[in-house]
Amino acid sequence: MDNMVIGAVKTYFITHYNNSPLLIKAPGRVNLIGEHTDYNMGFVLPASIEKSIYFAFQKNDHKNINVETFLSDPEKITFYIQGGNEPFKAGWGSYFKAIIQILLKKGYELHGFDCVFGGDIPIGAGLSSSAALCCGFIHGVSQLLDLSISKKENALIAQEAEHLIGLNCGLMDQYAVLFGKQSHALFLDCRDLTHKYVPINLKGYSWVLIDSKIQHNLAVDSEYNKRRTSCEKVVSIVNDRIEPLSSLRDVTQEHLEKIKFEVNPNDYKRAKYVLEENERVLKMMDALEMGDADLVGRILLQGHWAMSKDYEITTPELDYLVKTGEHLEGVKGSRMMGGGFGGCTINLIKTDNLESCLDTIKNKYEEETTIECEIYQLEIGDGVHVIKN
Ligand code: GLA
Numbered sequence: 001m002d003n004m005v006i007g008a009v010k011t012y013f014i015t016h017y018n019n020s021p022l023l024i025k026a027p028g029r030v031n032l033i034g035e036h037t038d039y040n041m042g043f044v045l046p047a048s049i050e051k052s053i054y055f056a057f058q059k060n061d062h063k064n065i066n067v068e069t070f071l072s073d074p075e076k077i078t079f080y081i082q083g084g085n086e087p088f089k090a091g092w093g094s095y096f097k098a099i100i101q102i103l104l105k106k107g108y109e110l111h112g113f114d115c116v117f118g119g120d121i122p123i124g125a126g127l128s129s130s131a132a133l134c135c136g137f138i139h140g141v142s143q144l145l146d147l148s149i150s151k152k153e154n155a156l157i158a159q160e161a162e163h164l165i166g167l168n169c170g171l172m173d174q175y176a177v178l179f180g181k182q183s184h185a186l187f188l189d190c191r192d193l194t195h196k197y198v199p200i201n202l203k204g205y206s207w208v209l210i211d212s213k214i215q216h217n218l219a220v221d222s223e224y225n226k227r228r229t230s231c232e233k234v235v236s237i238v239n240d241r242i243e244p245l246s247s248l249r250d251v252t253q254e255h256l257e258k259i260k261f262e263v264n265p266n267d268y269k270r271a272k273y274v275l276e277e278n279e280r281v282l283k284m285m286d287a288l289e290m291g292d293a294d295l296v297g298r299i300l301l302q303g304h305w306a307m308s309k310d311y312e313i314t315t316p317e318l319d320y321l322v323k324t325g326e327h328l329e330g331v332k333g334s335r336m337m338g339g340g341f342g343g344c345t346i347n348l349i350k351t352d353n354l355e356s357c358l359d360t361i362k363n364k365y366e367e368e369t370t371i372e373c374e375i376y377q378l379e380i381g382d383g384v385h386v387i388k389n
Contacts, residue, residue: 003120005070005119006023006054006387008070008118009023009054009056009116009118012056012116013056013058013114016068017056017114017116020389021056021057022057022140022143022144022386023056023387023389024054024055024057024139024143024384024387025054025136025384026053026054026055026132026133026135026136026137026139026177026384027049027180027383028048028052028053028121028128028131028177029047029049029128029172029173029176029177030046030047030049030127030207030209030344030380031045031046031047031176031337031338031346032185032284032346033045033277033280033281033299033300034172034280034281035277035303035311035339036227036228036311037170037274037277037278037281038170038171038188039168039170039190039228039231040170040190040247040248040249040274040278041191041246041247041248042191042248042278043187043188043190043281044172044176044187044188044190045186045188045198045281045284046172046176046180046185046186047176047180047186048177048179048186048380048381048382049379049380049381050379051119051121051122051376051379052119052381053117053119053121053132053133053136054117054118055116055117055136056115056116056117057113057143057144058113058114058144059111059113062112063080063081063112064078064079064080064081064112065078065079065080065112065115066078066079066113066114066115067079067092067093067114067115068116069092069116069117070116070117075091075093077093079097081110081112092133094165095133095134095165098160098161098164098165099137099138099157099158099161101164102157102164103138103141103147103157106157108147108149110141110145113141113144113145115140117133117136117137119132123215124217124343125342125343126216126336126337126339127338127343127344128338130162131158131162131174131176131177132384134157134158134161134174135154135155135158135174135178135384138157139178139384142154143386151178151179151383152193154178155174155175155178156174159171166222166225167224167339169224169339170190171188171190172188175188175195177383177384178383179383180380180381181197181380181382181383183199183200184197184198184199184200185197185380187285191247191249198288198289199288200288200380202293202296202348204293204351205332205348205349205351206348206350206354207346207348207378208346208375208376209344209345209346209347209375209377210321210334210347210361210373210374211343211344211374212317212318212321212343212344212371212373213372213373214315214317214318214342214343214371215342215343216340223313223340223341224339224340224341227270227311230264230270230271231248231267231270231274233264234251234256234267234268234270234271235248235251237262237263238251238255241259241262242255242258242259243255248274249278251275252275253272253275256275269310269311270310270311273306273310273311274311276306277306280299280302280303283299284296284299287299293332293348296332296333296348297331297332300332300346300348301326301333301334301335304322304335307336307340308336313340314336314340314341315341317365318345320364320368320369321334321365322334322336324360324364324365325347325349325361328353328357328361329357330350330352330353331347331349331350331357332349332350334346346378358375361373
């Protein structure tokens, strides 16, 4: 137990609930490449990170679930297993309410419990704090109440909770958070959900995150869902006009050319982006295996500018961060990460030039936007797990 947040969560729990709790660690995630490909049954290459949400749990003798947070402002919510819960407008309460509803609907037998949580994943920074919140909570409840929820089932429940709240996301975040492994990225095929681990260390280079401090709220900013709808429209036209298929994963460039003038130009552009992004994931796997940092950097940049120009999910601030790095000796490449419309860039930088590159980017960004960006060294940790007391 080497983290201050888990220490604080545990101490708070012991002081207020007077017991030795079950402790869970649930990490956030980064994504090397493969953005908006997951709900199109494509490929992704995420990794779980050290920044995490920590939970303390114990059973109680009531029919209530009490949850308290350290996450942002202190807050306590009681959920009634029998129902009658008030709607929670936003924030973590609505995620837990959705999860409890789903567990009950699936026939899991719930029992009252107390839970305290807190964490150090910046919210709205594209590091999947909500997947950590949901997957960590589900794992904790499963362990505490002996529900035997598998990791796959956990991911599907967490995804359903996001959908109930309004984000029609794929499964990348939940898989990264649950299946992540220290020092590795997770190559996931979102069609059959098979995965393998890929080492991402490139000798002499560092992976760094730069937080633009532009916060997104994907469930509220429905642009995310609009991208998904664009992709589905294209699939449905290929399906009607050419051959039966159910996702962009099976759509080819030839299919797209054939229906080019039958679809809205924006939808065409977006579908084309997804096909190319899947190819970028495969190329990235080869580049990492070859240890070719130049190629890794080029793929990151191609991915970013395609998200900017074709999928249209970046912001001027994120474009500025990437463009600034592009002109610096030592920055091999960078790209915005996650659902879009804010959050962090992921950067591959020559370790010898690291400090000077980051200083330049930080200063230029502040001059251009008046915003102070924040820098996080990328540390890849293990997926959701119980912490031994
Ligand atoms: C969000 C969603 C994921 C995925 C990414 C974009 O993080 O939750 O399912 O679609 O955006 O790659």
